[in-house]
Amino acid sequence: MKTQAGALLSSIRVDRDGGRKITVQLYMALRDLILSGGVKAGERLPASRTLATELGLSRTTVSNALDRLITEGLLEARVGSGTYVNVALQGQQRMPRTASANEQAPRAEPRLSHATSHAARHLAERGRLPHRPLPFVTALPAVDAFPMAHWARLSARHWRTDRREVMGYGDPFGLPRLRAAIATHLNALRGIRCDPAQVFIVGGAQQAFSLIGGLLLNPGDRIWFENPGAIGARNALVSSGADLVPVSVDEHGMVVAQGLERAPHFRLAFVTPSHQQPLGHVMSLARRLELLQAAEDSDALIIEDDYDGEFPFSNQPHPPLRSIDTRGRVIYVGTFSKSLFPALRIGFILAPDGLVDTFSQLSMAWLSGVPTAPQATIADFIEEGLFATHIRAMRHVYQERYAALMEAFAPFAGCFDVQPTNSGFHTIGLLCGDVGEDEAVERAAARGVQFSPLSRYCLEPIDTHGLVIGFGSSPPHEIRRAAEALKGWPGRD
Template identity: 35%
Template sequence: MTVATPALTIEIDRQHELPIYLQICERFRTAIAAGHLRPGDRVPALRGLATQLNTARGTVELAYTILVDEGYLQMRGAAGTFVSSSLPASVMRSSRARGVQDARAGQSTEGTGTPQRPGESRSGQAAPRQQAIAVAMSGEPRPLQPGLPALDAFPGKLWNRLVSRRARSGDRAMLAYPDPAGYRPLREHIATYLGLSRGVTCLPDQVFVTGGYRATLELVLRSLASPNDSVWFEDPGYLLARGFLDETGVQLVPVPVDGEGIDVERGTLLDGQARFAVVTPSHQSPLGHTLSLARRMALLDSAEKASRWIIEDDYDSEFRYLGRPLPALKSLDRHDRVIYCGTFSKVMFPGLRLAYVVVPERAVERVGRVAHSMNAGSPTLLQAAVADFIGQGHFARHLKRMRALYGKRRVLIVNALDQAFGKRLIVDLPPRGIQFAVQFAEGPDGPVDDVAVAARAREAGLAVLPLSIWYANGRARRTPRGLVMGFANIADADEAGRLARTLRECLDG
C-alpha cells in the first residue's frame, strides 16, 4: 500500500539568526501540533525537501535526525520517514486550544511564601549522602570524579588572557558590587545561546546568573515556594539537590524513574497537587536516561493542570555522542510552567561557580526582588570574562572539541571496566554526559555493598560514588547497587586500565 505524502509548505528565512536545520525542525513541530501532519503520515524525502528549500541535503538530514531523536519522526528504511505513530495526543492539540489553555494558566494563583531557611535535616538521611558526595566532588580533583569536565583540555591560556584583559580595562564595574541578577551582556549571550542550541526562547530579563545550582534552587524556592510545599523529586535523583531540598522545609515526594525517565503517572498518584517537580530530562542524574516525548508531554500537562512549577536541571546536555543534543523540555513548554536551569561547571570548569536560571515572564519581577534582597551576585570580573568567551566564539569551539574528546574517553573507560570486571559489572556505553552509572551483578552472597566498595575506592584515591545512596531508600534489598563515575579526565587507555583494575581490587576487598 502506498502512503501519500501530505501537501506541506515549509518556508525558511535565510536572514534569520536561527540555523536552517532548526527552522526546519520548528516547522515540522508546528505542523504536527496544528494537525497538518498526523501520526503515520509520510514526510518529504531528504533529497526532495533539500531541493524544495534549495539547501544542502545534510541540513535536512540533520533536522530529521533531531526530530527522530525527539520522537516526532520515525525512519523506516527504504519505506521513507513518517510522523511517529506513538505521538501522545497532547502533542497534536491545535494552536487555538493552546492559546485558550495559556490564558487559563495565566490566571492561576502562585505561592508567594518563603520556605524554611536551611537547617538540620528533617529526615536524618541527607547527612550521610551529603558527606559522601562532598568528599567525592570537592577539593583536589581525583580520578573518576563524577561531573568533572576535562580540566587538562580547558584553554587555560586563552581564559587567562580574557580575565587579564578585563582586569586591566579600568572598568569600575569590575570592582563594584555585582548586579544581583547578573552581568547584563552575559545574560544576553546566555539567552541567545539557549535559543540557538537548546530551543529555549527567552529574553535576557528572564535570565538570572547565580553562584551554582544550589544557589539557583535557593533563589527559586525563596521566590515561588511556600512552607511545606511538596516537591516531586526523581528517585534516584541528584544527591546535592536532594540534600539541599531536604533542609529547606519543602516535602520531598520521591517519584520512581525508569527507562523513559520520571514516571509522571506514579507521581500523580503519590501527590497530584505537588507544587514543584525537579527533573533532569535530557540526561537523568544518575541513570542517564532521556525523558521520552510521551513523558515530557504528560509532565507538562500535569504541571498546567495542577499549577505546578517544573524545575528543569539541564546540567550537561551539551555532550551527546549520538546525534545532536535534544532540545530542552522548556522548548515544549506552552504554559510557561518550566523553570530552566543551566551551569558553566560542566562545560567550562566548576571553579567558576557560575550557573543561570531562566524564569517564566510572569515570575521575573518576583524573582528579581528576591535576587536583590539576597544580594548574592557573582563576581562581575568572571561574568564579563565568560561573556567574552562566548561572544568571541571560543565557547562554541570549546564545546565542539570536548564532544569529540569525551566521545573517545568514554570508550576507554568502558572497555577497561569490561576487561577488569567481566560479568561482575553491568556497563553500557554512555550516549551522553560526562558521567555514568554502572551496576554490580548480584553475587552468591547477595547484593554487593556498593557503599563499602566506594569507601575503599576513596582510600585508594578514586572519587566514585555508590549508586544506592542516590535512591530515597538506598539500603532496601531491591535497590540497585553500583557506582557513579566520571570519565572526562581519563588521558589514555593505560590510565583507564589502571583505574579499572584498582576498582576491581576495591570490589574484592
Template identity: 40%
Template structure:
C-alpha cells in the same frame, strides 16, 4: 525537647522532627500518649497553633492519631515494616554532607562532576581574565545589576536559542552562583513550608536535600527507561507544588524523558499550578542519537524554571550558573535577587562573556564532546577487557559517567571505600536512592580519565574490588 530559635528551620518543623525521630528510634512506642497541644505549647513557650501544625504533619504521615478520650497518641497500628520504611525515608530526606562530591584538595580518577582539567584552555582563560582586570572601569567597580552582567545574559539568550531551543528575553535570565544558587533563589520565592516536591528516585541528592532544608517535603518518584514516571508521581503526590527533573540526561541512570512523558508532565503542571525545575546540567555532551531539546523549549503553560551551569563545561570553582524564569515571575525574582541573592564575581562574568562572544565557548564545547567520546570508549573497552563475572556495564547516550552493576548482594558503599583506599573515586549508585531498589553499582566518571590510562586504572579498580 530543646528548640533552637536561632535555627533557620521553623519552630513547628523542629517540634515535628524531634517527635518523629523519637517514634522512629522507638523512644516513643505505639500507643504512647503525647502531651496535649495546649500543654506542650506551654512547656515550650510557643503558640498552641505551632504545636498543632507539627501534630498535623505527623498525623498526615500516619505516625500519630487523635483520640477524644486518650488525646493524641502514637499510632498503635504502626508495624515493624512500616517503621523500617519510614526510617529509610527519613534517612534519605535528611540533608547529608557528601564530602567526595562537595570538595577535595585533589582530583582523583573516576571522580564525579569533574571536567577534563587537563584539556581546559587555561592560557586563553588567563589572558581573558587579565584583560578583564586591566579594563575594569570605574562604572564596573560600583554596584551592578542584581540580575547579572547584562552582556553575559545577552550571550546566554543567543546560546540557549541555538543550542537548547529555549526562546527567552534577557529579562528572564538571572545569573546565579551555580545550580545551588538558582535553587536557593527559587526556594526563597516560591517554596512554602511542607510543599510537596517530586524528586527523581534515584536522583541528585544535593537538590533533594537543599529543598528539604528549605522546608519542602521531597516525594520520591521512580525512574525507568523513559525517565521520570509521571503517572507514579501523580499517584503519589497529585497536588505537588514542585517537580525537580533532569529530562535530557537523567541523573544518575541516563534516561531521556520521552516526548509523551514531557507532554504529560507539562499538561499536568499547567492544570495543577505546579512549578517544574529543569536541571539541564550536562546537555552539551551526547554521543549517539539525536540531541534532546530542553523541556523549557516546549513549555507552553509557562511552568518551567530552567537551570543551567558552567561547572560541567568550564570548571566548578567558577560557581557560575543561570536561571530562566517564566515571564510572569520576572518582577518577583528581580526583587528577591536584589535583596537576597549575592551576585557571582563581576570579573568572572565579564571573562565568561568574552569567552562566549569571541567563539571560544562553542569551540571548547565541541572539543570536549569529542574528547569525552574518546575517553568514554576507552573506559568501556578497558571494562570489557576485565575478568568480570556477574558485572554489567551501562553507558547512556549522553552524560559524563558510566554505571558498573555489581553482583546482587554486593555492598557498593564498601566497594567505594576500597577504591578510595587506592586513590580512585567512584560513587555508589545506592547513595542516590530514597526508596528505589537500584541494586549495587558504581558510577565511574570518564571525563578526567585520559584514554591512555583507562586500562591501567580499571585493572587497579578491579584489584581493589577483589580485595
C-alpha cells in the same frame, strides 16, 4: 604612604569604673592574649602611641603595661623596629580557654527555624565536592583540556578596565552582556527561545535551587524528586522545609504516574531530563509531555536542571524540556561549572515569563550580584565563538574517555556491568554478585580507586545496586590504569 604596623588589639576592654587600676587591666589583657595565642610568637605589637589611640588610653598607661611584659620576658623590644611577642614562646602558646578545669561553661542552645530543623533531619550526607580529577570521580569536567590561554587573555583584559566596573558590587540580575550571550546561546544550541530579561545570573546551580525554593515553597509543600536524584539539589530544596516525594526513574525518565499516585497535589517537580543524574537516562518525549500536563493540571512548576546537556556524543543534543514548554511551567537552571570549570561558581536561572518580575524584585532586594570580571570573561568567551568551539571539542574528549571506560571494564562483565550512555561524563555500573555497594566502594578504595554508591543518591531504597562512575575528568590512559588496579574486584578474595 606611612603605615601603622602591628596586630589589631581592639578586642581589649578596660573597666574605668572597676576597682582594678587601668594599667593592671591592660597588662593582664595583653598577657592573656599572648599566652592564649591571640597574638602569635614573633608578631609585632602596635607602637605605644597607636595602641593608646586605638584603646582610648594615655600613652603612659600603655607604656607601663608594655614595660612590665618586657620585664617578664613575654615581649621583647627591638631598637628601631618595635615591640614583638618573644619568639621563645613559639609552641608554648595555648588555645584560649572558655572555662577553668573545674568550671562548666554554660552552653547556649539557640532555637532553630522550623525549616532548618526540618532540613537537619533530612539532609543527605554530601561531604566536599570532588576537587581532584581522579579516575571515576563524578561532577568534574575535563579541566585538563580547558583552553586556559584564551581564558587568561580575556580575563586579563577585564582586570585592566575601569576599577569601578570590576571591583564594585555586580548587577544583581547579572552582567547584561552575559545575560544576552546566554539567551543567544540557549536559542542557538539548546533550541530555547527566550529574552535576556528572563536570564538571572547566580552563584552556581546550588544557589539557583535555594533561591527557587525560598521563592516558591512553603514548609510542607510536596516536591516530586527523582529517585535516585541529584544530591545538591535535594539538599537545597529540603532546606526550604518542603516535603520531597521520591518518584522512580525508568529508561524513559521520571515515572509521572507514580508521582500522581503519591502526591497528586504537588507544588514543584525536579528533573534532569537530558541526562538523568545519576542513571544517565534521557527522558522520552511522551514522558516529557506527560510531566508538563501533570504540572498544568496541578498548577505546579518544574525545575529542569540541565547540568551537562551540551555534551551528547552525537552531533544533536537532546532538546531541553524548556524548549517544548508552551505554558510557562519550566524553570530552567544551567551552570558553567560543567561546561567550563567548577571554580567559577556561576550559573543562571531562565525564569518563565510569569516569574520574571518576581525574580527581579527578589534579586534587587536580596542579592549583591556575582563578581563582574568572570561574568565579562564568560560573555567574551561566548561572543568570540570560543565557547562553541570548546563545547565541540569537549564532546569528542568525553566520547573518547567514555570509549576508554567501556573498553577498560569489558573484562569485568558479569560481576560489574558498566551501563552504556550517549552523553555527559558519568554513567553507572551494576553490581551483579553478592558484594554490596559499600563493600565494593571500600574494596576499590583499598586499591586507590574512588567510586560513589548509587544508594547515596536515593531518597528511598531501589532495586538497582551499583556504583556511579565519572569518566570526564581523567584522560584515557588514567582510566585504563585505574581499571587495571581493580583486577579481581569487586568479588571477595
